[in-house]
Amino acid sequence: MKTAVxxxxxxxxxxxxxxxxxxxxxxxGEIATPAFMPVGTTGTVKAMTADAVRETGASxxxxxxxxxxxxxxxxxxxxxxxxxRFMDWPGPILTDSGGFQIMSLAKLRKLDMDGVTxxxxxxxxxxxxxxxxxxxxxxxxxxxITMVLDECTAFPATPDQAHTSMQLxxxxxxxxxxxxxxxxxxxxxxxxxxxxxxDLRRASVEALTGIGFDGYxxxxxxxxxxxxxxxxxxxxxxxxxxxxxxxxLMGVGTPDDLIxxxxxxxxxxxxxxxxxxGRTARAFTTHGILNLRNARFADDxxxxxxxxxxxxxxxxxxxxxxxxxxxxxxxxxxxxxxxxLAYYQRLMRDMRAAIVAGRLHDFAAATRAAWRPxxxxx
Amino acid sequence: MKTAVxxxxxxxxxxxxxxxxxxxxxxxGEIATPAFMPVGTTGTVKAMTADAVRETGASxxxxxxxxxxxxxxxxxxxxxxxxxRFMDWPGPILTDSGGFQIMSLAKLRKLDMDGVTxxxxxxxxxxxxxxxxxxxxxxxxxxxITMVLDECTAFPATPDQAHTSMQLxxxxxxxxxxxxxxxxxxxxxxxxxxxxxxDLRRASVEALTGIGFDGYxxxxxxxxxxxxxxxxxxxxxxxxxxxxxxxxLMGVGTPDDLIxxxxxxxxxxxxxxxxxxGRTARAFTTHGILNLRNARFADDxxxxxxxxxxxxxxxxxxxxxxxxxxxxxxxxxxxxxxxxLAYYQRLMRDMRAAIVAGRLHDFAAATRAAWRPxxxxx
Numbered sequence: 001m002k003t004a005v006x007x008x009x010x011x012x013x014x015x016x017x018x019x020x021x022x023x024x025x026x027x028x029g030e031i032a033t034p035a036f037m038p039v040g041t042t043g044t045v046k047a048m049t050a051d052a053v054r055e056t057g058a059s060x061x062x063x064x065x066x067x068x069x070x071x072x073x074x075x076x077x078x079x080x081x082x083x084x085r086f087m088d089w090p091g092p093i094l095t096d097s098g099g100f101q102i103m104s105l106a107k108l109r110k111l112d113m114d115g116v117t118x119x120x121x122x123x124x125x126x127x128x129x130x131x132x133x134x135x136x137x138x139x140x141x142x143x144x145i146t147m148v149l150d151e152c153t154a155f156p157a158t159p160d161q162a163h164t165s166m167q168l169x170x171x172x173x174x175x176x177x178x179x180x181x182x183x184x185x186x187x188x189x190x191x192x193x194x195x196x197x198x199d200l201r202r203a204s205v206e207a208l209t210g211i212g213f214d215g216y217x218x219x220x221x222x223x224x225x226x227x228x229x230x231x232x233x234x235x236x237x238x239x240x241x242x243x244x245x246x247x248x249l250m251g252v253g254t255p256d257d258l259i260x261x262x263x264x265x266x267x268x269x270x271x272x273x274x275x276x277x278g279r280t281a282r283a284f285t286t287h288g289i290l291n292l293r294n295a296r297f298a299d300d301x302x303x304x305x306x307x308x309x310x311x312x313x314x315x316x317x318x319x320x321x322x323x324x325x326x327x328x329x330x331x332x333x334x335x336x337x338x339x340x341l342a343y344y345q346r347l348m349r350d351m352r353a354a355i356v357a358g359r360l361h362d363f364a365a366a367t368r369a370a371w372r373p374x375x376x377x378x
Numbered sequence: 379m380k381t382a383v384x385x386x387x388x389x390x391x392x393x394x395x396x397x398x399x400x401x402x403x404x405x406x407g408e409i410a411t412p413a414f415m416p417v418g419t420t421g422t423v424k425a426m427t428a429d430a431v432r433e434t435g436a437s438x439x440x441x442x443x444x445x446x447x448x449x450x451x452x453x454x455x456x457x458x459x460x461x462x463r464f465m466d467w468p469g470p471i472l473t474d475s476g477g478f479q480i481m482s483l484a485k486l487r488k489l490d491m492d493g494v495t496x497x498x499x500x501x502x503x504x505x506x507x508x509x510x511x512x513x514x515x516x517x518x519x520x521x522x523i524t525m526v527l528d529e530c531t532a533f534p535a536t537p538d539q540a541h542t543s544m545q546l547x548x549x550x551x552x553x554x555x556x557x558x559x560x561x562x563x564x565x566x567x568x569x570x571x572x573x574x575x576x577d578l579r580r581a582s583v584e585a586l587t588g589i590g591f592d593g594y595x596x597x598x599x600x601x602x603x604x605x606x607x608x609x610x611x612x613x614x615x616x617x618x619x620x621x622x623x624x625x626x627l628m629g630v631g632t633p634d635d636l637i638x639x640x641x642x643x644x645x646x647x648x649x650x651x652x653x654x655x656g657r658t659a660r661a662f663t664t665h666g667i668l669n670l671r672n673a674r675f676a677d678d679x680x681x682x683x684x685x686x687x688x689x690x691x692x693x694x695x696x697x698x699x700x701x702x703x704x705x706x707x708x709x710x711x712x713x714x715x716x717x718x719l720a721y722y723q724r725l726m727r728d729m730r731a732a733i734v735a736g737r738l739h740d741f742a743a744a745t746r747a748a749w750r751p752x753x754x755x756x
Contacts, residue, residue, distance in 0.1 A: 044709040088693040315466040
């Protein structure tokens with residue numbers, strides 16, 4: 001997995017409509033796209049060993065700068081040899097900038113033109129994050145892919161609010177680029193903002209491409225606008241992005257979201273849905289979303305998903321998984337997180353193969369047709 | 379691991395003083411002794427996949443009849459193919475009789491001459507366990523080794539109390555033997571009671587050997603009497619046990635307890651100490667017991683135990699394990715349980731090798747000499 005490369009590159013291997021199959025080459029190995037990044041918030045993909053994450057087929061994981069800067073601290077991780085060694089993930093790691101979690105988790109946060117001041121949700125300690133300090137922290141973490149600090153525009157927002165917010169993000173993007181110390185095989189991604197307004201999204205893309213980044217993320221989606229609105233934004237925004245750079249849709253999503261977004265040309269995703277779902281008995285399967293707490297599984301000797309090669313599906317019955325959740329046993333979240341990540345990775349591999357074969361449309365239709373209506377109340 | 383055998387047998391391979399290295403042959407595979415059985419209370423060794431338990435070198439696990447009869451139910455497990463398939467453990471499984479947990483967990487328990495009536499700690503439902511129903515439930519679970527129903531005599535107890543209690547257990551042992559349906563490679567173990575009184579222990583051994591069992595357990599120890607008293611009881615009791623049957627010290631113990639007991643001729647152990655410790659940051663290592671919450675580990679780039687081949691020790695630093703426990707991440711208990719079980723299994727393997735080499739005394743001395751004073755506050 002570890003190959004020395006002289007630069008951070010993206011190459012398209014095949015296209016199918018707007019969808020792309022590609023390869024990102026990094027200092028820590030290659031990433032076949034479309035790719036789903038499991039979320040390793042505090043330096044661990046929750047309920048998974050690093051070996052288990054690798055076994056699902058993941059080639060890149062995401063780390064949360066906000067969590068790691070507060071505990072155990074970026075300097076400490078640097079002194080311990082970086083996040084790769086810390087969490088036993090020699091492969092590529094993307095870290096977010098910390099901005100999103102400050103807004104959702106921190107106390108007494110105060111935004112100004114140059115950054116954000118906040119109190120830790122852990123101990124109330126005062127911290128400040130600026131575009132340059134966010135980049136510096138990610139450097140200390142040794143992130144393969146660094147994200148610029150941005151403001152995730154809330155939904156709903158008026159055009160004026162979205163405009164002001166986007167402009168602040170573009171100012172921060174420029175400052176982030178300035179602070180970024182290039183290293184061979186490491187990349188810096190910009191983040192497109194602009195809410196649900198096509199003109200603002202276009203202006204944001206133009207600002208970012210003017211600065212120049214190794215990849216382009218689309219932020220400010222999956223924040224309550226709904227899938228239809230999200231896809232409308234993708235329809236107008238993705239075609240504006242450079243073709244020779246990876247495109248990353250932040251914080252998305254359900255299997256259906258991934259299919260829709262890949263069909264629109266997105267290459268990278270991250271989301272807590274499969275891992276959080278795994279801890280709450282919510283299973284993503286060939287036949288749709290199931291809730292393993294449902295009493296109908298109590299005597300079900302069959303596997304959760306016959307098409308899946310994970311330990312939950314190959315070693316155990318639905319009845320056993322149901323029993324684990326009813327008994328509040330840790331192995332329930334462990335096995336189901338493993339399964340959900342295996343499902344997500346298989347979905348990405350299958351989409352990639354379908355793109356290469358020029359049959360993504362049929363694959364998407366067949367995949368959706370196999371889903372039964374969700375029984376999930378969550 | 380799975381070998382068809384026509385009978386449940388024990389053979390001594392080597393002795394070193396009173397200590398024995400042996401092999402128990404069962405319907406579900408062989409058990410090299412001395413052996414430590416990880417506790418799989420509700421059909422899962424907490425925080426471990428079955429594959430991980432196997433990787434530690436365990437050849438047999440323990441299941442708790444009390445927990446399994448209440449949830450998911452013995453009939454259900456039988457219908458699902460037995461406990462081996464249910465928990466993905468084709469190897470040998472020993473189940474306790476349920477008596478111990480009824481006394482420690484159930485509500486409104488009432489003991490009579492023929493059994494015990496109790497209310498489930500889960501839903502308050504009324505249940506009754508008798509010697510024959512306890513054996514029948516273990517048959518439904520498909521336990522490789524079935525334990526007779528007994529009353530674990532409390533400590534302290536007067537000689538009269540211990541005598542009455544022991545006599546009840548012997549009455550139940552006879553009834554359990556009557557109820558047991560022999561199958562090739564399956565065994566039934568009797569349980570020696572009698573508190574801390576040598577005469578009562580002797581009478582209990584005589585009663586049990588008169589009935590005849592496939593193995594003999596020593597119960598009613600590690601219940602508050604302290605290690606010195608426990609070893610005194612072992613000194614007088616173990617020599618009375620048949621030499622051609624395995625000897626099992628129930629619910630014991632610390633690494634030091636295991637060394638002492640093996641030196642006195644015990645072959646089998648079970649205990650929640652390594653698994654419970656793993657969930658509470660308590661690590662058993664070559665250098666003694668450590669508490670990974672201790673702040674001195676925050677910057678410790680070294681491994682927990684350089685002599686250990688588990689993922690916690692080979693893939694991670696003490697600093698990472700400390701961080702996981704500080705962050706309340708599930709991976710902390712997962713990795714540390716794995717480590718503790720790997721430590722326990724290695725200790726058993728090393729003791730076995732030392733017995734075969736005739737140097738158990740030296741091994742015990744060297745092992746203890748490497749332990750630093752415990753820093754554990756638990």
